């Protein structure tokens with residue numbers, strides 16, 4: 001093989017597609033049985049349900065066009081419905097309508113100004129998505145980018161918004177992080193479900209990427225774990241699978257968590273790097289998938305907005321036909337406040353942080369492989385590395401690399417582009 005990619009999550013498949021498009025022979029290994037990794041899906045009670053992600057937002061649309069995929073993102077209207085004091089604030093697709101809605105909640109012109117600010121900061125952030133993380137010097141020459149890393153999200157939000165609206169824009173644990181994170185999570189296009197060949201839902205993206213990789217001749221092996229990355233005298237030689245088989249390759253791109261990659265799969269990692277990665281605390285979500293025997297019946301005034309993302313006091317909830325998926329502090333009684341027919345369950349499953357850690361080798365159960373904190377943004381995973389590692393031929397391209405986590409795709413693309421440039 002010319003290249004081995006560890007992980008068939010969206011970043012791994014994107015990296016593999018880019019390398020195969022350049023004419024390289026590529027194999028992908030993933031320990032789980034589905035494509036898409038944390039943005040993948042499996043069967044439950046006769047339905048296909050997502051195992052992690054449920055909406056696409058932070059991925060620049062050009063990632064997909066660059067790898068020749070015609071996946072659309074269907075953005076619902078309203079995009080999200082946020083419960084505030086027992087009532088619903090609607091996040092309409094049309095920015096003017098959205099501003100009007102917010103004004104009904106007592107916000108004045110500052111909400112329009114805030115929205116303009118977010119759009120300009122998001123554009124500024126995206127200027128740096130493709131390629132290696134920007135250096136401090138580069139940022140210093142760009143006033144908007146300086147603001148992204150020089151201010152906190154809290155500081156920015158407090159300039160425009162009363163506190164009770166902040167959770168609508170950013171998870172609370174990120175409020176003291178750089179404004180970059182706020183801009184990252186608030187793309188002007190909004191959030192929606194991928195649609196591919198008539199299928200709508202998170203599985204559509206995973207299937208499209210899998211299909212594209214296979215059609216380019218990529219050898220995707222699911223249910224196959226990589227035990228070790230083989231390197232000799234600082235140069236990558238390939239990988240060893242759990243079976244003991246060695247697959248030789250001159251390029252290895254790992255899109256598994258950098259913590260797992262650097263602490264478990266390679267030898268000789270510098271002590272300082274080891275300490276940095278060992279030090280990340282445990283975080284991670286709970287996700288409930290509930291498959292009903294009939295279409296989901298929403299109550300409490302939510303029925304007209306069934307396609308939207310619901311931001312509720314316990315967390316987030318999305319509905320897809322007969323399936324309810326909820327992420328957060330889960331409680332079935334609480335869910336019954338919103339879903340009338342919870343009792344009509346055919347099947348259910350709960351994913352815990354320990355499951356995410358074990359199933360995906362995601363140390364600390366990070367859904368983005370590493371925290372999205374100041375310490376791990378420009379230095380993601382290690383200062384000065386970008387997508388390279390000190391081992392020649394070994395690249396990192398998952399959510400724990402620049403420009404950040406979630407379904408973004410730029411990490412995988414960046415790692416593949418760099419590997420091709422280094423050839």
Ligand SMILES: Cc1cc2nc3c(=O)[nH]c(=O)nc-3n(C[C@H](O)[C@H](O)[C@H](O)COP(=O)(O)OP(=O)(O)OC[C@H]3O[C@@H](n4cnc5c(N)ncnc54)[C@H](O)[C@@H]3O)c2cc1C
Pocket residue numbers: 006007008009010011012029030031032036037038039051052053054055056057058224225226227255256257260285286287327356359360361367368369397398399400405406407408
């Ligand atoms: C509950 C939940 C909800 C989320 N909601 C959203 C959302 O709505 N929108 C959004 O954008 N993001 C969301 N996310 C985050 C998003 O799913 C992830 O950040 C993203 O999918 C990471 O993609 P990736 O390709 O970088 O890594 P992964 O998807 O983690 O892929 C890496 C793959 O490597 C494999 N692997 C690891 N070690 C090995 C090994 N040794 N050998 C072989 N294979 C290995 C893993 O099995 C995994 O499949 C959510 C995540 C969770 C858990």
